[in-house]
């Protein structure tokens with residue numbers, strides 16, 4: 001009889017100590033049950049997902065707010081080795097707009113194998129991506145109902161902050177390997193509705209990457225979504241409809257290619273190389289890598305055209321400008337357009353006290369950009385906060401003093417962006433522009449429109465000083481347009 005009294009006591013203690021699930025665990029347990037059960041989820045080895053859909057054009061659309069430009073995605077195939085932390089995405093993208101690389105389909109291969117992220121070019125060459133991109137891909141492994149719930153069930157993960165809002169209940173998950181994500185489930189079906197994680201974006205700062213799930217279907221005893229929508233901040237970057245998917249199907253070899261696996265980790269952008277070439281009196285071409293700038297000397301101050309890419313590039317360009325003309329303050333930067341690679345240094349320029357001159361459709365975007373949190377990867381402006389000083393250009397603005405005249409014009413009707421400015425130097429007969437004519441580029445889809453704009457304003461141009469490529473005679477631009485129109 002003592003034995004009968006003793007046993008229930010032990011059971012009661014056990015139940016009280018750890019078998020009573022917390023509210024956080026209840027959310028995960030409910031999700032696991034709705035998906036097909038904990039045992040089934042923990043037994044999953046691989047996911048093979050095929051489909052089609054669209055990609056967005058983050059940071060490269062017609063205006064900062066626009067999300068109308070899309071790539072049609074075909075032959076989408078994402079394979080995930082759940083236990084090994086490996087995945088590979090293969091897809092073909094066709095631009096559904098006038099893309100600067102032309103209308104040809106682009107095949108993309110992007111993989112993650114442990115800490116090594118890699119891309120494989122169409123010619124088969126694999127390159128290692130930056131640690132930041134690799135980290136995003138490691139986190140992306142959990143942007144699927146099976147992988148996030150499996151990770152949340154792991155006793156080594158931690159769960160926190162259960163809450164219900166409208167039709168969803170959410171819980172924050174810190175995975176065993178230290179990644180933070182939020183899992184949301186539907187209050188009625190208990191199926192996962194979305195997964196959210198945070199990352200750094202050079203332009204937007206701390207951003208949420210969210211993948212939402214819909215159209216659940218039965219696959220091998222599990223419920224799997226057949227519709228994925230992914231956003232970065234408020235911008236849709238991908239929407240995929242699944243045409244075929246399987247559990248534990250053949251993934252092929254998911255090991256990183258040897259050339260990527262043996263490459264040194266890429267911890268940040270390459271060091272900046274800034275060359276300076278005096279194009280005319282008081283005008284310097286600051287080149288050296290992919291994105292150039294132009295320094296302009298006025299009577300009592302200096303103005304830069306373009307703060308591109310990132311802090312590294314833009315701070316180096318600013319330093320070079322100050323070195324070239326140390327006696328005059330650098331006070332302004334002209335921004336050619338809002339595209340992220342051309343505005344990635346705007347925050348750095350603001351941190352250096354520069355006033356931003358931009359097309360008026362960009363003003364609200366830069367106001368927002370300068371106020372955004374960059375706590376995940378603090379940039380120059382996060383370390384040295386300053387308010388935005390901005391001057392906007394509608395169709396035209398003349399920058400003029402006794403030493404220098406620069407006319408800024410909006411490039412109207414371009415298929416590249418609605419926020420483009422070009423800079424014309426009437427005395428030097430120079431034209432500075434970005435992206436609408438890049439000398440020596442194989443395709444020039446926006447060049448004819450550039451010529452129209454030059455003609456409309458009756459500009460007398462001898463040389464084009466491009467933000468991409470080498471300085472070229474204006475005749476080369478006319479030739480590029482001739483070639484294009486004669487085809």
Ligand SMILES: [Zn+2]
Pocket residue numbers: 337339342416417434435
């Ligand atoms: Zn652009």
